[in-house]
Amino acid sequence: MINKPVALEALRAATRHAHQRLESELQVARPDANREDYLHYLQDLRGWMLPFDAALWSAAWPAAIQAHERAGKLDWIDCDLRAAGMSQDAIHALPIAGFTPDLSTLPVRFGIAYVIEGAQLGTKVLAKALAPRLVPWTPRWLTGYGESNAKKWRTFVECTESSLKTADAQRIAAMAAADAFASLADWFAQRRQARLDGRLHGGRAGAADARASAESRSQAVT
Numbered sequence: 001m002i003n004k005p006v007a008l009e010a011l012r013a014a015t016r017h018a019h020q021r022l023e024s025e026l027q028v029a030r031p032d033a034n035r036e037d038y039l040h041y042l043q044d045l046r047g048w049m050l051p052f053d054a055a056l057w058s059a060a061w062p063a064a065i066q067a068h069e070r071a072g073k074l075d076w077i078d079c080d081l082r083a084a085g086m087s088q089d090a091i092h093a094l095p096i097a098g099f100t101p102d103l104s105t106l107p108v109r110f111g112i113a114y115v116i117e118g119a120q121l122g123t124k125v126l127a128k129a130l131a132p133r134l135v136p137w138t139p140r141w142l143t144g145y146g147e148s149n150a151k152k153w154r155t156f157v158e159c160t161e162s163s164l165k166t167a168d169a170q171r172i173a174a175m176a177a178a179d180a181f182a183s184l185a186d187w188f189a190q191r192r193q194a195r196l197d198g199r200l201h202g203g204r205a206g207a208a209d210a211r212a213s214a215e216s217r218s219q220a221v222t
């Protein structure tokens with residue numbers, strides 16, 4: 001039982017504004033978002049997570065976190081991209097961001113993991129909003145940990161509190177989370193611009209995106 005989640009509050013305070021900004025700027029969070037917006041969101045999230053996700057979860061963690069169970073989220077994304085018709089080659093050719101945080105300390109790892117695990121909290125809202133335009137598809141990413149979603153988050157918060165006891169550790173974790181949000185927001189903006197440029201000028205990034213979209217449009221989702 002957590003009385004006062006001090007570490008969580010530090011993480012929230014450092015990232016609240018960035019999260020609000022993401023939610024207001026992401027096309028997939030808009031009421032008229034469609035399947036293509038969802039796929040773009042996944043492609044971009046994948047490109048951002050790929051450089052550090054495996055290293056994050058294979059590092060040392062308190063046993064209660066059950067890091068191995070949190071390590072497969074890129075597989076969820078790839079599962080959805082494949083279901084939407086993208087080939088493995090097209091998935092591997094997707095753009096990759098350059099965010100490679102120094103994961104050598106536990107507070108930094110908690111800060112980064114907070115962003116990744118927290119992202120699961122929003123998926124319920126996202127799933128409900130997108131459902132009418134994805135039917136009959138139930139995407140893997142939007143299912144998250146399924147029935148264990150709430151429990152997984154509770155465990156994560158409990159471990160965060162018991163591991164980040166000093167003000168210093170909380171500050172380092174909060175800074176890492178804020179950096180992660182900032183790099184993610186930059187990456188989303190960069191990708192949005194690349195798609196716009198591609199549409200306007202038929203540029204390289206746009207051509208790759210157009211190929212990916214055409215590939216996924218031409219195949220049925222199962």
Ligand code: HEM
Pocket residue numbers: 008012019022023026028029114115116117118119120121122123125126184
């Ligand atoms: C795609 C649009 C998104 C929507 C609609 C959304 C929505 C939400 C909602 C409603 C919550 C609160 C859930 C609850 O308290 O039960 C939440 C929490 C959170 N989301 Fe998002 N989110 C989105 C994207 C993201 C992304 C891309 C990230 C980071 C990769 C992210 C990170 C977080 C974090 C860290 C929290 C936890 C906040 C806390 O309780 O401490 N979200 N989101």
